[in-house]
Amino acid sequence: MARFVIGTVSEIPPGSRRIVTVARRSIGVFNVSGRFYAIKNVCPHQGAPLCEGQVTGTTRTLWTSEGPRLEWCREGEIIRCPWHGWEFDLTNGDTVFTSRNRVRAYAVSVESADTVDDPAERSTPSVAEESRDGIKLETFPVEVAEGRVIVEVDS
């Protein structure tokens, strides 16, 4: 596991992202409300640069007697692929839709300089796993130390 410093916390404020190439892989690091997540910059559908997509929210169904209604939710936690609009959950690499496809996700953790010695306060790195339907993005652990954002990638 190699560690790459990809910037400082102040350079990637909440709601922004930084796309970097480390260990020959293009990876997007996202600051979602102060927590950092990293995913591979490849859409599992057709290989589009997923991390260039729109960071947004998504819809869920509210059933009424007059039929289904749209409800907006998870603002800032969802990325939509720039090519075909497939939706992924930035916080864990899952698809928003159910599917039999599979994308690789990488865990990302962020640690601040003053908590780096307190494991209990670290964000838990998520590990690439199968999502409920098979498609899952590759995610990478992200750590923040001394105000720097560090991504861990298998080299």
Add this chain to the structure above:
Amino acid sequence: MRVDAGIHPRVKSATHLQDYMGSPWKTRRLPGSDSYLYPPPRSIADSTNPSEVGRVLFAEGGLDRAILIPCTRGLLPDPEHGSIVASATNEWIAQEWLANNEYAERYLGTIRVCPSDPPRAVEEIHRWAGHAGFVQIGVPLRGHIPYGSPVYYPIWEAAMAHNLPVVVHEDGGQGIELPPTMVGFPTTYEEYYATLPYAAGAHLASLIGEGTFERCPSLRFVWADGGFAGVFAALWRLDKDWRSARVEAPWVSKPPSAYLGKHVWFVLHGLDRTREPADLAHLFEIFGASDRVMFGSNFPEWDAWGGLNSRDFSEDVFNRVMGLNAERLYDLARPTSKARRT
């Protein structure tokens, strides 16, 4: 069991339906059943007499059961009038076809309802659902609002409550429906007839896209105008883009074609094949359709056909299409506690 899922009985005279209406409807004139913009070229038989039809279908034809889909008169401008026609149709079928003839036990009826009048449609379903002879709800293929619209929820929920499938078939006569094709009125009968099944694809896209099958998890539809292969192919297209469109319709919780399994059946028509009859077996395989396609002759229309040739199919597929699928869908083998009343 050999089952024909598409038999069209007719009233013996233009005004016979009025005999089953109360006042003031019995004296209100109806558009004739022959006021049809696209009348079939001919009929091969007279289907007004249950004994005579039964002799052809059961005694000579070897069928065990026949599912009756009586046509009504198209979508009438007055929805209540439409419901009165549907109600009289059900009364006529119950009294003359499901009883009072020597083949009554072999005929199975369709509860006709007028979908532009949901409250009366629901009443009509409750009225007949306890009658063992009626095995499904019938609505016309054409109208003004696709069947996925929430305006139809009460009808579909009543069908579910009685565990009855809904059959959709092009109606007899011309009412105030939209044109039979999406591009307007065709010129000839042939154009009309060949493109008719595509309306089933439009309704199905609506039922899936508007979440009706999510809302009505045990709702079952039977598309009785044939053309299953074209409709299945249209669903592939829905599958292609549903992930991208999910944000607009999050209630579509799975690939659209995945809704077929629990919800969709087709009546197979004679023209649903290539020139080579055996290709049909291949089509069944491509679409995984051999357990959701049911033989229907379309008797007594000009294109009525006798069903699959057993030489072209495995015994298993032949038996499913020619009876077993209908037997399962309509639960025909189960001894019924429902009464056949007249």
